[in-house]
Each structure stands twice: as C-alpha cells, then as structure tokens.
Amino acid sequence: MSRFSFVTWLYIAAVVSAASAVLAPIRAGTEPIGFWIVCGVLALIFLVCDSTPIVLGPGQWAWSPSSAATLAAVALLGNRGAIGAAIVGASAVVSIRRVQIIERLFNGGMYALAGYAAGMTYHLLGGRHFISISHVRQVVFGGHLTGYTTFQLSIKAFVAAAIVHVLVNHGLVWGMLLVDKTSRATVRQAPAWGVPLLLTSDLGFAALGLVIAALWGTLAPFAAAIVLVPLYVARWAMGQFAEQQRAHTATLSALCQAVETKDFYTRGHSERVSKGSGMIARQIGMRNDRAEAVAFAGMLHDVGKLGVPTKVLQKQGRLTEEEFAAIQLHPMRGLQIVREIGFLTEALTGIMHHHERMDGRGYPMGFAGQEIPEFARIIAVADAFDSMTSTRAYRKATKIPDAIAELHRGAGTQFDPKFVDAFVAALEREGWQLREPAQPRGHEILTSQDHDDPITPLRVVEGM
Amino acid sequence: MTARAAEQRWLTWQTIDTGRLVLLSATVALVVIAVARATLVQFQDARSVAIVFGLYVAFGELLRLALPGGREAAPIAMSAALSYAMVLQVAGAGGPLATNAPPLQVVLVVAAGMLLGSLPHIAAGRRAGLTGMSARLMAVTCVAFAFHPFSGYLLGRPKLAFAAMAALAVLGWLIETVISALIRADDLRARYLVTLADELRVQWRLGLAAGVSAIIMVFGAEVMGVVELAVFGGPLLVIQFAFRRYAGIRATYLQTVRALAQVTEVGGYVESGHSRRVSRLALAIGRELGMAEPDLLNLEYAALMHDIGQLSLVEPIPGGATLLVSPEEARRIAEYGAEVIKQTGVLDAVAELVRWQWLPASGGPGAPPLGSNVIRAANAFDDLVAGSTDRDRVAAAVDRLLLGADSEYDPRVVAALVTVIDRLPASRL
Numbered sequence: 001m002s003r004f005s006f007v008t009w010l011y012i013a014a015v016v017s018a019a020s021a022v023l024a025p026i027r028a029g030t031e032p033i034g035f036w037i038v039c040g041v042l043a044l045i046f047l048v049c050d051s052t053p054i055v056l057g058p059g060q061w062a063w064s065p066s067s068a069a070t071l072a073a074v075a076l077l078g079n080r081g082a083i084g085a086a087i088v089g090a091s092a093v094v095s096i097r098r099v100q101i102i103e104r105l106f107n108g109g110m111y112a113l114a115g116y117a118a119g120m121t122y123h124l125l126g127g128r129h130f131i132s133i134s135h136v137r138q139v140v141f142g143g144h145l146t147g148y149t150t151f152q153l154s155i156k157a158f159v160a161a162a163i164v165h166v167l168v169n170h171g172l173v174w175g176m177l178l179v180d181k182t183s184r185a186t187v188r189q190a191p192a193w194g195v196p197l198l199l200t201s202d203l204g205f206a207a208l209g210l211v212i213a214a215l216w217g218t219l220a221p222f223a224a225a226i227v228l229v230p231l232y233v234a235r236w237a238m239g240q241f242a243e244q245q246r247a248h249t250a251t252l253s254a255l256c257q258a259v260e261t262k263d264f265y266t267r268g269h270s271e272r273v274s275k276g277s278g279m280i281a282r283q284i285g286m287r288n289d290r291a292e293a294v295a296f297a298g299m300l301h302d303v304g305k306l307g308v309p310t311k312v313l314q315k316q317g318r319l320t321e322e323e324f325a326a327i328q329l330h331p332m333r334g335l336q337i338v339r340e341i342g343f344l345t346e347a348l349t350g351i352m353h354h355h356e357r358m359d360g361r362g363y364p365m366g367f368a369g370q371e372i373p374e375f376a377r378i379i380a381v382a383d384a385f386d387s388m389t390s391t392r393a394y395r396k397a398t399k400i401p402d403a404i405a406e407l408h409r410g411a412g413t414q415f416d417p418k419f420v421d422a423f424v425a426a427l428e429r430e431g432w433q434l435r436e437p438a439q440p441r442g443h444e445i446l447t448s449q450d451h452d453d454p455i456t457p458l459r460v461v462e463g464m
Numbered sequence: 465m466t467a468r469a470a471e472q473r474w475l476t477w478q479t480i481d482t483g484r485l486v487l488l489s490a491t492v493a494l495v496v497i498a499v500a501r502a503t504l505v506q507f508q509d510a511r512s513v514a515i516v517f518g519l520y521v522a523f524g525e526l527l528r529l530a531l532p533g534g535r536e537a538a539p540i541a542m543s544a545a546l547s548y549a550m551v552l553q554v555a556g557a558g559g560p561l562a563t564n565a566p567p568l569q570v571v572l573v574v575a576a577g578m579l580l581g582s583l584p585h586i587a588a589g590r591r592a593g594l595t596g597m598s599a600r601l602m603a604v605t606c607v608a609f610a611f612h613p614f615s616g617y618l619l620g621r622p623k624l625a626f627a628a629m630a631a632l633a634v635l636g637w638l639i640e641t642v643i644s645a646l647i648r649a650d651d652l653r654a655r656y657l658v659t660l661a662d663e664l665r666v667q668w669r670l671g672l673a674a675g676v677s678a679i680i681m682v683f684g685a686e687v688m689g690v691v692e693l694a695v696f697g698g699p700l701l702v703i704q705f706a707f708r709r710y711a712g713i714r715a716t717y718l719q720t721v722r723a724l725a726q727v728t729e730v731g732g733y734v735e736s737g738h739s740r741r742v743s744r745l746a747l748a749i750g751r752e753l754g755m756a757e758p759d760l761l762n763l764e765y766a767a768l769m770h771d772i773g774q775l776s777l778v779e780p781i782p783g784g785a786t787l788l789v790s791p792e793e794a795r796r797i798a799e800y801g802a803e804v805i806k807q808t809g810v811l812d813a814v815a816e817l818v819r820w821q822w823l824p825a826s827g828g829p830g831a832p833p834l835g836s837n838v839i840r841a842a843n844a845f846d847d848l849v850a851g852s853t854d855r856d857r858v859a860a861a862v863d864r865l866l867l868g869a870d871s872e873y874d875p876r877v878v879a880a881l882v883t884v885i886d887r888l889p890a891s892r893l
Contacts, residue, residue, distance in 0.1 A: 201702055211680060215683050227699075230702075235706075247808070250810055257807065261775065
C-alpha cells in the first residue's frame, strides 16, 4: 500500500468521505421495503457485472457494464433515485474481485458519487419514477405496465443523467491518474481502441439501464436478469478476441524465433528489434496502433533472410557480387512472405525498406531521406543497435555507450537523426536487456558476417 | 484475392444445388404471396410501426457479421424481425399504436427490410447473401404463423407471453440453423450432422442474444413506443462490435500462419505452394472423414506448418520431399517442428498433430492421431504429384498410396483422399 503518494491518499480520502456524506443520512426504517428490494437486486446485478469484467489489454484495462444497474436505479426510484443509485454504486466495496481494500474504497466512493450525481440530475430535470416502490407486490412480481407518458417525460432527464454519470465516473478516474504515477503508466499501455470502446460501451450500458427500468413494471426483477444475457454474449466474444490476439502474437513470435534458430548468433534478434522499434515509436508519441504495427514490423523484418543460402551467410572471405545481391534481396523476400497478412499494411513498407540509408546508398531501392518510410527508418536504428550490442563470430559485443556513439556517427548518413535521438532517450528511460553471451554448442550454423552490422560492413569483392 | 473470390463465386453459381434452389424458390413464392395479399388487404394498424421495424431489419442486414469459417450472421436483423413477429402491442401517445401484425404482413415487412439492407452490400460488390436472408425469413415466417393466433390471449399475461416467446425464439433459431447447415453441408461437401453440430455450436450464443433481445424489444415496445426502440441498438451494437473484433483476429491469425508457413518455401526447403496445397487437401480429407470444425482448424494449422521442422536442417532436402528421407530424419524434423509450434503456448493440439506425422499408421509405438495420418497422406500425395494436374501422375500417386494403405497410411484416410481427388482435381480444392 505504500505505493501511493501522500497526495494520492488525500485524493482517495476526499472521494470516500464525500461518498460517506451522501450515504450517511440513510436509515433502514426511513425507506420503504420496495426501495430496499430494488436496491438489493440492482446491487446484486452491479456486483455480478463488476466481478466479471473483461480484461482488454495489459494492466488494469477492464470493461464492466455495472453502470447499467446504477442508472436503472435512477429511473426506478424517482425522488429516492439519487440515494438508491449511490447505494448500488457503493456496493463496489464488496466486489468479489481480488482487489486491494484501498481500491475497493475508492471504487465504491467513485461509483456512489457518480450514481448520486446522476440521480440528482434525473430528479431535477423532472424524470419520473417508472414503478411505485410503495407497492411491494408490484416491485416483486411485476404485472404493472409503466405508462408511455411516464417514459416520454423521463427520457431527456435519463440521457442527461447518463451523461453526468459518465462524466463523474471518468472525471474521478482521470483525477486519480493525475495524482498517481503508477496508474499513469497503466494508461500508457492501454490499447489504441480503448477510449472509443469505453465511450461506445458506456452509451450501450446506459441504454441497458433504461431497458431494465422500463421492463421492471411488467417483468419485475426478472427484467434485470434477462438484460444480462446479451451482455454475457458480448463478454464471451471479447474474451475470445483477447485470447485469440494473445495467441496470434505468441504464434508470430514463435515462428520468427524458429526462423532465426538457424543462425546461432542472431537468436533473439527479431524479438529485440521489435522491442527497440516499439520503444522508439512510443518515445516519439506515435499512436498506439501504429506503435504496435511498427513492433510487428520489427519482429518480422529479417524473415526473408531465410531465402539467403546458408553458405553465403557462412562465407568467411569477401562476397562476390552475386552473393551480395542475394543478401540485398532479403527485404523483398520478407515482403513476399508477409505480404498476404492483411493487418500489416504499413508494416510492410518497414520490412521492405529497413536497409535503406538516409544518404541513398542502401538497398533494395536506394531511397534517400524522407523517401524512406517512417517505419523503415525506425527499424533501421533498432536493427543496427541490436546487431552491434550482440556477440558475433568475428567480434565481441560492443558496449552500449560505444554503440550509441556509432549510431550518432551514422545519424544523417545512415540513420534518421530524429529516431537516433528518440532511441537514445528511450534507452535512458527504459534500459536495454542485453543477451547473455552464450557459447555455440557445435551443430548450429555460425555466420561469419552480419549484414546488419554498421561497424563491420559486408566485404564485397569489387566494392560498391 | 479478388481473382480467387470471383472464381469461387463462379464455382458457387456453377454448383448451385437442389437445397439452395428449393430454399430460394420457396422464399420467392412466400414473398409473392405476401405482396399479393398486401394489394388486396389493408395494412393493419399504423404504417409507421411497420416502417420502423422494416428499417430496423434493414439496418441489421447492413451490419451483417462475418463469423469464423466463412459464415454470415445478422443478429440485429434477426432480433428485429423476431420482435416484429411477436410484438404484442406498441405504445403511442394516444393509446396503443399497433397490435400483433398478421403473419403475411410480417413476411412482407421483413423481406422488404432485408432487401433494402442488402442493397448497399450489392452496391459495394459484396455478396447479396440471399441464402442467409432466405433462411432468416423462413424462420421468422414460422414464428409469425405460430404466434399470431395466440397474440390476443397473451396480451396482458406477461409471464405466459414470455414463456411462449422464449419457446418460439428457440424454434426460429433452430429453423434458421438447420437450413444454414443444410446449405453449408452441400457447399463444403461435409456430412450434414457434423455441419449441423458445428453450426449449432458456433451460432448458439449469437442466437441466444438475438432471441433475448427480441423478447426485450417486445416488452419494451409496450412501454417505450416504436421510435424509442432504437435504444435497444446499444447493447446489440456492443455485441456486434465484440464479434467483429473476434472474427477479425481469427481471420488475421489464419492469414499469419498461412503466410509464415511459406518461410520453408522461400528458404528453398520445400516446393513453392506445397504447404498451401497440403493444407487444402488435408482439409478436404478431414471434412470427408467427418471431422468437426475445431479439429479441422487444428488440422489446417498443422498442415500449413507441417514442414516447419525442416528449418533445423542445414541444407534443404532435394526437392523438399520429406517422403524421401529416412524415418529417423523425418522423426527429427517432425519433433523439431512440434517443439517450435509448442513454443507458442497456445497450439499444443497442433503441435501434437505435427509431431506424429512421421509415424506409419500402424506399427508404431501407438496409433497416431487421425489428423497426423491425414497430414501424412496429404503430404505424401503432394510430394508425389507436386501440384501437377497430369492425370497419369495423379493416378500413379494414388496407386502408391493405396499400396501403402494399412502399413504406411491409414486406409480410411487413403479412401477419403481418393474420394476427394475423384470429385475435384487437387488443383481446384
């Protein structure tokens, strides 16, 4: 718990005490039984939704439709709606998710305040109550149709209440992010589609709350239960999506590793270039989905090397023109392999052009400067850096500071200075995991030249 | 990609079969009757209700969903159509706007909505999806005819009405699924019961969501009136979004494996196109053998990556034909390939199929899994034929496989392979 700073503690305390102040006047005897039944059922729905969130990405990004229950309370309970919604929201404290006590308190306080604000909005704008909580029989068994007029008169107030709920909820979370460093790091990892998804789903959940309220008159608590069914289906699909996405990434990286096991010294190269390219992309503040794509491109950039005959890679002396041409072809070969993978599109340009140089002396196209696609310029930096800091048959690994100096030396001629600076800054911030120097065990292929190595360029018979 | 799609569409037209023909003509007849009736009989109740429901169906058809395995679903259209068939009463400002519509009116409104919703698809050059729409329309028609006689009695009896609607929603879903499975079994030349089981397994969650949403809409319409029904779009759109992402990543996954399986070809280890051909043949054999869809997916992945173990070889095998290497070498390659696939942590079943492909169908330490036998036979066939369409060469390859049936290859698999090859040349699989 010591991970929170003083300001964070203060913030949480403020939220929790504000919620307590809202909830303090409630006494069991002052509310009718119908009120407690509705609150109880909705709190149960809230907890069911809250306990089965879908984790959408790394960190804490989860998706839970619990706000539907809070907003249903707002429309069902009329002038008691604010208090009722606060009670429903406060049930987040007893969530059966494994959450730290302090987070429980904050969540409970946050949802209680959001519910209370939504309820007040609804009431002030003249929203009607959908059922009569004084008739316990109706509350429990239904059979009383909510009037069309009631609904019509309330819908604007409900929309306003839903907006207020979203604002308070996200506002309080945002406040938490402002005061707390660790939460901020979590946000950075959020998937690109996180925000649109959250907003879309918030709208959808508000609609669900309205549906629960509208059906309660006829179907009573059962209304709340059947509304959960479509949500279960959505949850299942999102869960499947997340699982497939993990599987996809794992498969991609396993297949890349399989390609490079052929060559002892470059093992893990793709993985590290992928990581380095991702670091640069994040450092320059690239949009999340593009940063992901550049990491994929980094992972796959050398996949075409498989098309280069082993004997060329192993050759000790100078390369003939033909052999050098075979090496120069590998970005095209890589492109040929991954071309059909639909989601890569921009990443393809990165794979094809990762050996272009800023001065136009690279391959395969001889592009110069800004002609080279951005992805390719990023990968080129990470690629050269990892090559230099790894051990090769003909030399030991270069120390990180020396490799950085070499990158700076090549900035402008070989590399884009912008990305060299970004990479160096990212290195200082995040560090770099060097591979442990290993000894070849005998049956691996030992390449004698590395086409990625800017310190020891390939030697070609007739020169360039 | 487009060339292949066009070719496939042409093939679809060429092989238009009795099942589809019967379904389409029944639909056309039904719609003709509904239109004829509309010219004779006045529309019941307010037209606005019919128009709104029709638009809702159209919207649902517009947002059709591609599901894994080349399926299509339209949960929003289905739930809108079902709710129009079962609506009890639609609230309006001056009293109820509408009660349950006569079945043929339901047919007319739903069919019009579907056609309207499919127009943008046609304009964009996608398939019109006539088969799927027909199946949905048939299901809705049955539900409407079954529900309408009791609708007056059920009004004001919400619990009984709920039970009846639940039962009819299940019925409607079953009708749609059975029809789609029939058509699909014809298309894929798979066994009907297997296809039906696959279809039920893939579709039940969406069917559940569509059915429950329809019931919620029916009760909601009593309170909310017809325009505000749009509020139900919210939850269904969330589902739609989730399924779209799911189907998208499934397709991407398959693309990635297909593409990366080519590394062995680019590396000169196997002939170009080998993995793709083996996977197509293996898939056809698996269907012929009545394998269920999850097993078929594993089989497809395994067949695509069956040669990945060759990456451990320093020098490629001449011609890439694993048929020619010694059993020990084949075993080493298979085991290395399985290790690579196991690395993913999610494809263990696929890894097992790859691991046992070296093992003869009989005479090993244990019986290899069926999928491995299929890959073994498909791989041998492709090594012998190498994509050629020469009949003599194919016949020779088949003879050699038949000779090896029992000892080398699983006789069932070889029989299925022969059936598959007889039906369509291997190049067209």
